[in-house]
Amino acid sequence: MAEYIQIPTPAGNFDALTSGPEDGRPVLLLHGFPEAAVEWSEQLAVLGGAECFAVAPDQRGYSPGVRPQNVADYKMDELVGDVLAIAEHFGWQRFDLVGHDWGAAVAWAVAAAHPDRVRTLTAVSIPHVDAFTKVIREDEDQQQRSAYMQALRASTAEKTLLADDARKLRAIYRPGGVPDHHLDDYVRRLTEPGALTAALNWYRAMKHNPEIGPVKVPTLYVWSTEDVAVGSAAAMATEQHVTGPYTFEMLQDVTHWIPEEAPDSLNRLLLRHLVAHQE
Template identity: 65%
Template sequence: MTDHGQIPTPAGPFDMISAGDPGSPPVLLLHGFPQSALEWEHQVAVLGHAGRHAVAFDQRGYSPGVRPDDVLDYRMEELVGDVLAVTDALGWSEFDLVGHDWGAAVAWNVAASFPERVRTLTALSVPHPGAMGAAIREDEDQHLRSRYMQAFQDRSVEKRMLADGAEALRRIFEWRVPESSIDEYISRLREPGALTAALNWYRAMRHNPIPDVVSVPTMYVWSTEDAAIGSTAALACEKWVTGPYRFEMVQDVSHWLPEEAPDLVTGLILDHTR
């Protein structure tokens, strides 16, 4: 079971789910697009039961209390600042950090810029932004896989995504995520301004510099059926980590690792953070 609550920060209150004793070793989990902290519900519950204090929060734009209008408010420096503000509010000077999709991109940046705060990093699906950027430029397959990022910046995309019962949003999940979770995600993204806020992460991308190499103990998990991330980017990730590095390749699983392979992902997180 997970508890629901809010974390007050100078930017506003972030909605969260949590499990475990607040005095236990802390783990922060960051979700991706177009999801919410709900994608980590299984992991948070198991981590809490295993003696960790696990927290996943709805990030900027996904939490109604932190949903600014300006695209520039979704630059990576703001997203990283939210992680620091949330962990400060929780009283965590050091924590294990886990991220999936956009949450992984934020996690790479936090670990690169604030290694003194991050005990271990676990990144799912999205590799270090340096590896990703090089693959988009140099690998035709990855360039084609990443074209959706440009499409998501079009100002008419919100209307198309929500049309016909949000059919286009539903298709993103490739029928690999529980229908009840998809319904919940879409319900949240129908809130006024919510989908625009989520897409503003993509619209602010051009303002995001490539982070430095990561020196903390890092595990990167990539699944072979990931439609968005090809093997070139995944295999190049190692070049961007100077600390202990572990690469886990998961066969026959799509981009939606935390929900399609929940027990496998939870086991990997427990093992890496042990």
């Protein structure tokens, strides 16, 4: 069973779940929007059982102890800094990095900027940031899929999502394989004062985020065919932005919520990736 801890950093205390021996192979898992560390429950159990020390923090804005008010505090440089600060807390010189959705975007940026610190990268759902940005500009299908981002950046987004017992917030998780108890937990967290605004500020801060450049660490990218947010164009373009060993895996008939909807498939791919890159 995962253990709850708090991780002190210069930015504040991150809530986190951990599994496995503290002297095991370090693996850091970054959740997406609008979720929390609990999305990695199945992966934490498997990684801990494989003698890894797996850590899944509630990221900036999701942890009450790290919830700044300014939009600029959610730009990518700050999010990357949080990852490094968490690694420093544990004394990790190198670690394996796993991310889903926004967590994948952060993981891509960390791997690109700090390849000396990242042993392997596993990105789930969201493609390489530069590939995604380019395709959004040029591909009509992806433009339609990404139209929701503008709505999430609007000043009225909080009111819209939380109205009517958070009906539209709940709808984000559907259709998909998010368990009801996780969904209820996510909604409860995001209805706490300031929590949803902090989560939405990740989108509002996107204008501050530059290109990240190529990734040269061993990379596994997992995409699913029924992902309404990410089309095939960006998924296929990701390979052009990885100069290191690269593996692309496509899950058929799975939606955006891969860690919870297809945990067995993801766990198998993740463990195989870690075993293939021990050093």
